[in-house]
Amino acid sequence: xxxxxxxxxxxxxxxxxxxxxxxxxxxxxxxxxxxxxxxxxxxxxxxxxxxxxxxxxxxxxxxxxxxxxxxxxxxxxxxxxxxxxxxxxxxxxxxxxxxxxxxxxxxxxxxxxxxxxxxxxxxxxxxxxxxxxxxxxxxxxxxxxxxxxxxxxxxxxxxxxxxxxxxxxxxxxxxxxxxxxxxxxxxxxxxxxxxxxxxxxxxxxxxxxxxxxxxxxxxxxxxxxxxxxxxxxxxxxxxxxxxxxxxxxxxxxxxxxxxxxxxxxxxxxxxxxxxxxxxxxxxxxxxxxxxxxxxxxxxxxxxxxxxxxxxxxxxxxxxxxxxxxxxxxxxxxxxxxxxxxxxxxxxxxxxxxxxxxxxxxxxxxxxxxxxx
Amino acid sequence: xxxxxxxxxxxxxxxxxxxxxxxxxxxxxxxxxxxxxxxxxxxxxxxxxxxxxxxxxxxxxxxxxxxxxxxxxxxxxxxxxxxxxxxxxxxxxxxxxxxxxxxxxxxxxxxxxxxxxxxxxxxxxxxxxxxxxxxxxxxxxxxxxxxxxxxxxxxxxxxxxxxxxxxxxxxxxxxxxxxxxxxxxxxxxxxxxxxxxxxxxxxxxxxxxxxxxxxxxxxxxxxxxxxxxxxxxxxxxxxxxxxxxxxxxxxxxxxxxxxxxxxxxxxxxxxxxxxxxxxxxxxxxxxxxxxxxxxxxxxxxxxxxxxxxxxxxxxxxxxxxxxxxxxxxxxxxxxxxxxxxxxxxxxxxxxxxxxxxxxxxxxxxxxxxxxx
Numbered sequence: 001x002x003x004x005x006x007x008x009x010x011x012x013x014x015x016x017x018x019x020x021x022x023x024x025x026x027x028x029x030x031x032x033x034x035x036x037x038x039x040x041x042x043x044x045x046x047x048x049x050x051x052x053x054x055x056x057x058x059x060x061x062x063x064x065x066x067x068x069x070x071x072x073x074x075x076x077x078x079x080x081x082x083x084x085x086x087x088x089x090x091x092x093x094x095x096x097x098x099x100x101x102x103x104x105x106x107x108x109x110x111x112x113x114x115x116x117x118x119x120x121x122x123x124x125x126x127x128x129x130x131x132x133x134x135x136x137x138x139x140x141x142x143x144x145x146x147x148x149x150x151x152x153x154x155x156x157x158x159x160x161x162x163x164x165x166x167x168x169x170x171x172x173x174x175x176x177x178x179x180x181x182x183x184x185x186x187x188x189x190x191x192x193x194x195x196x197x198x199x200x201x202x203x204x205x206x207x208x209x210x211x212x213x214x215x216x217x218x219x220x221x222x223x224x225x226x227x228x229x230x231x232x233x234x235x236x237x238x239x240x241x242x243x244x245x246x247x248x249x250x251x252x253x254x255x256x257x258x259x260x261x262x263x264x265x266x267x268x269x270x271x272x273x274x275x276x277x278x279x280x281x282x283x284x285x286x287x288x289x290x291x292x293x294x295x296x297x298x299x300x301x302x303x304x305x306x307x308x309x310x311x312x313x314x315x316x317x318x319x320x321x322x323x324x325x326x327x328x329x330x331x332x333x334x335x336x337x338x339x340x341x342x343x344x345x346x347x348x349x350x351x352x353x354x355x356x357x358x359x360x361x362x363x364x365x366x367x368x369x370x371x372x
Numbered sequence: 373x374x375x376x377x378x379x380x381x382x383x384x385x386x387x388x389x390x391x392x393x394x395x396x397x398x399x400x401x402x403x404x405x406x407x408x409x410x411x412x413x414x415x416x417x418x419x420x421x422x423x424x425x426x427x428x429x430x431x432x433x434x435x436x437x438x439x440x441x442x443x444x445x446x447x448x449x450x451x452x453x454x455x456x457x458x459x460x461x462x463x464x465x466x467x468x469x470x471x472x473x474x475x476x477x478x479x480x481x482x483x484x485x486x487x488x489x490x491x492x493x494x495x496x497x498x499x500x501x502x503x504x505x506x507x508x509x510x511x512x513x514x515x516x517x518x519x520x521x522x523x524x525x526x527x528x529x530x531x532x533x534x535x536x537x538x539x540x541x542x543x544x545x546x547x548x549x550x551x552x553x554x555x556x557x558x559x560x561x562x563x564x565x566x567x568x569x570x571x572x573x574x575x576x577x578x579x580x581x582x583x584x585x586x587x588x589x590x591x592x593x594x595x596x597x598x599x600x601x602x603x604x605x606x607x608x609x610x611x612x613x614x615x616x617x618x619x620x621x622x623x624x625x626x627x628x629x630x631x632x633x634x635x636x637x638x639x640x641x642x643x644x645x646x647x648x649x650x651x652x653x654x655x656x657x658x659x660x661x662x663x664x665x666x667x668x669x670x671x672x673x674x675x676x677x678x679x680x681x682x683x684x685x686x687x688x689x690x691x692x693x694x695x696x697x698x699x700x701x702x703x704x705x706x707x708x709x710x711x712x713x714x715x716x717x718x719x720x721x722x723x724x725x726x727x728x729x730x731x732x733x734x735x736x737x738x739x740x741x742x743x744x
Contacts, residue, residue: 039693043700060590068668075689082693084685199435279715296440297447313456317447320438321454328415328703 001142002185002212004244010358013338014236014263017353020244022088022140023183025055028355030260031245033090033268034339034344035057039083040068042273043332044339046085052310052339053347054130056088056140058268061133062097065125070136072339078138090268091139093130093172093189096249099148102188107147109167127168128175131186134313136177141216144172146189151222158193165217166192166205172201173209185212187246194227198235203238213248214239215266229258231268236263253282253345257365260349261358272342279323285371288316290334295320308340309333374513374557374584376616380554381561382730386608386635389725394460394512395555396428396452401616402632404718405430405462405640406711410439411455414645415704416711418457423681424711425719428460428512430640434469435506437497438488441708442508450510458538462640463511465544465561466501468589468621471520479519500547503558510655516544518561523594532564537563538577545581557584559618566599568606575610586611587618587638592627601630608635625654625717629737632721633730644714648685648706651695654713657743660688662706667692680712681705725729 003021010016020027034041034049037060041049049057059079068082079089094199095112098104102114111126127145134142145168147161148333169188176186177238188206192198206214216235219228232247239245246266247259256267272282279291283303288295290302298316310319310333322330352361375393381410384390392399406413406421408430413421421429429727431451440454448454451461467484470476474486483498497505506514519533519538541560548558560578564570578586588607591600604619611617618638619631628639644654651663653673654740662674670688682691682705694702724733 036695038699040699040701045704046703067697070690072669072689072693075671076687082687082690084690155731297444299447315448315454317444318411318454318456321444325410325439327410327412328700329412329417330701332417332704346385 001182002177002244004213004242005157006241008354009250010261010353011356012259012359015260015349015353015358016241016249016263016265017350018244020265022056022185024086024088024140025069027055028347028350030256030346030349031055031266032256033266034342035060035268035273036083036085037270038063039079041136041335041339042277043335046083048309048332048336049085049339050087050194052336053343054087054339056090058090058092059139060094060097061130061137062090062094062101064137065094065123065133066118066121070133073136078136079267080138084279086132088140089138090141091134091143092248093134093143093145094125095146096148098125102130107164109164109313109369111145111168127171129228131172131175131179133183134175135181135280138184140184141187141213142184143158143175144169144211146191146217146253148191148218148221151194152340153193155193155195155198158191158195158198159169162192162198162202165189165345169206169209169211173211187211187213187215187244189217189248190239191218193221193293196231199231199235199258201295203235207240211243213244213246216264217248219247220250229262232259233262234262237293253342253369254366256342256345257349257362263360272338273335276338281335282338283332284341284368286369289370290319290323292320302337303341306337306340307344308337310337310340373554374616376585377613380726380728382633382725383728384731385633385723387632387721387730388635388637389722390637392478392637394428394510394557396458396460399427399690400719400722401637402628402718402721403427403638404628404714405638406714407432407642408455408457409642410435411451413707413711414649415707418455418459420681420704420708421711422459424708425715426459426711428462429457430462430464431509431511432466432469433463433502433509434466434473436463436506436509437466437495438490442505445508445578450508452510456522458510459696461510461516462507462513463506464620465506465515465517466497467502467518468520470497473633479536481536483517483540499543499630503544503547503551507556510556510656512556513585514548514556514561516541516561516583518564520590520593521565523566525565527565527567527570530563530567530570534564534570534574535618537561538574541578541581541583545679546683547582559585559587560614561587561589561620562607562611562706566595566603568603571603571607572610575607577614581674583615585616585618587620588646589620591619592622596703597627600627600633604631604636605634605735625714625741626738628714628717629721629734633734644710645707648710649703651706654710655708656713656740658741659698661693662688662695664692674709675713678709679716680709682712
């Protein structure tokens with residue numbers, strides 16, 4: 001189980017700073033979770049994650065279930081030992097990946113009948129399976145199996161997915177309650193498309209099931225940014241303040257700042273890691289693409305104010321060279337920088353919440369970010 | 373300049389252990405030099421190289437000359453600062469890469485007229501250029517521009533290449549003598565194809581030029597293994613014992629053991645790093661391919677007796693999983709293991725030389741290596 005305590009609240013916004021205690025250590029919120037899809041945060045080691053001050057990572061159930069498979073994970077008594085990460089882990093339910101990667105043969109009341117994107121093999125995942133698989137993975141926080149919809153989607157589609165999500169949430173909760181060893185915590189996922197009344201209905205139905213934490217799913221799926229914020233602004237206050245609130249799959253540094261000010265506590269996104277591999281680096285003064293010819297002779301670090309390994313040891317010119325040569329080290333050094341940037345941004349927000357100066361922080365953040 | 377001292381000699385073989393002092397630190401020989409082609413030993417950082425106990429790395433002049441180019445290197449006052457490696461560096465002359473990668477338009481008395489394999493741009497490299505470029509790179513040990521020949525090659529071809537190599541060696545020596553700041557040492561490269569009398573002639577002509585060290589070039593270019601050993605056995609005793617003897621571009625662990633016993637002091641090869649990226653891992657008990665299905669559930673490290681980061685922290689099953697997923701971390705962890713293996717093999721040989729038990733060492737080495 002987890003324990004969540006609010007330590008400070010912003011008086012100007014809905015931002016809050018808290019402490020989330022899990023079986024593998026405590027987490028300071030608001031928190032960003034680097035994504036380790038296949039049992040590795042791409043290009044970095046657990047030691048490097050610690051040095052980037054990662055507190056918790058996210059891993060993808062769908063990917064791990066298919067490869068290496070649960071037999072292998074059982075050999076290691078879970079993902080922690082398999083991948084050599086001793087901190088907290090959150091796993092998603094697999095629902096979103098089945099929706100976005102696999103070929104779904106059938107979605108029934110029973111669960112998802114799908115084909116692997118790797119080898120085409122056929123699998124059925126029920127809500128009970130999702131809980132069992134995540135428990136086998138040994139994740140500290142596990143997610144209910146939910147039904148995702150594309151954007152845009154009509155109301156009928158959103159209602160059907162919402163109903164299924166609620167029903168599956170109930171089954172997940174029951175299964176989780178039956179598992180003797182509840183070291184983990186199960187979060188419910190609010191769906192409802194871009195319909196406020198459906199979002200409210202989803203939140204209410206999940207709250208009735210009383211989960212240790214709640215997530216907003218189905219955001220950042222292609223809708224306009226304004227709409228995403230509108231939905232988050234609408235939903236986050238509907239969730240109980242004493243529980244952690246997690247906005248799934250978001251986002252840019254600006255998104256995180258906005259969503260924290262709206263009351264979100266937890267985030268995950270492939271953006272810092274994926275963009276690193278594409279040469280895009282985040283800095284306090286805006287984003288840069290290290291591939292740009294302008295960096296060829298540049299002896300400065302990516303961000304002179306940054307304390308990450310990459311900035312302490314290497315120049316833009318060297319990173320530019322590595323990237324142009326498609327050297328493996330390029331992806332690692334870029335990833336380390338981007339993760340460090342995201343994680344220090346979260347710490348800076350937390351500090352601003354404690355000082356109750358979140359609006360000042362926001363102003364300064366936007367001013368600097370638009371300087372480049 | 374360098375200083376070389378023999379510290380111990382094997383009474384049973386021609387193996388010797390020495391100390392090679394360079395501007396960036398001293399090196400215990402026999403030594404293996406990891407290859408950092410483009411200003412990075414692929415997939416690892418300088419800190420990881422130190423942890424693998426690398427003492428000196430090799431970098432490729434041809435690659436660095438083309439990319440990032442000498443203007444960039446000058447900005448950083450050399451390769452050490454550009455790539456953040458503070459230990460000794462040896463650079464090759466570029467001759468072998470021009471021979472093997474570039475499209476040579478013309479080889480004249482003047483030098484190589486060639487086209488870049490990257491963008492087709494045309495370049496002329498003279499022996500004087502090779503010395504100047506390597507000096508700009510700031511390498512501790514630099515190599516004479518030599519003329520390589522394919523295997524097999526007839527005597528006429530070998531004679532022509534030998535003559536050119538000797539003449540160019542003289543020009544390199546002169547240029548090196550003219551450069552005011554001789555912090556580096558220039559090595560001559562023995563050529564002569566697979567003809568013993570030509571090899572002897574090449575060695576003699578180079579010795580007359582009195583270099584701080586000597587290398588055997590043009591080996592491991594496709595000839596049968598026996599012939600390679602025969603040539604090394606013939607050539608190594610012809611070189612002055614008080615100077616370091618370097619066999620270029622070799623080889624397997626077995627090759628290194630054989631060549632050390634024949635009196636070689638220095639080696640470089642892409643084998644540990646390249647094979648790592650192809651999933652082949654070296655161990656005391658033979659080589660394994662981590663891609664093999666047999667490793668899927670294997671909770672043991674690659675080599676239970678190995679002290680490298682990879683073996684201390686990860687299982688074969690995890691490495692197998694990472695490799696199957698083509699995860700970036702796979703290449704790094706495999707590389708760390710293979711480099712550690714090669715470098716500890718060199719230390720073990722050195723120890724055996726000091727104990728004057730090289731033949732015992734060899735027997736035990738071969739017995740274990742053939743166990744898998």
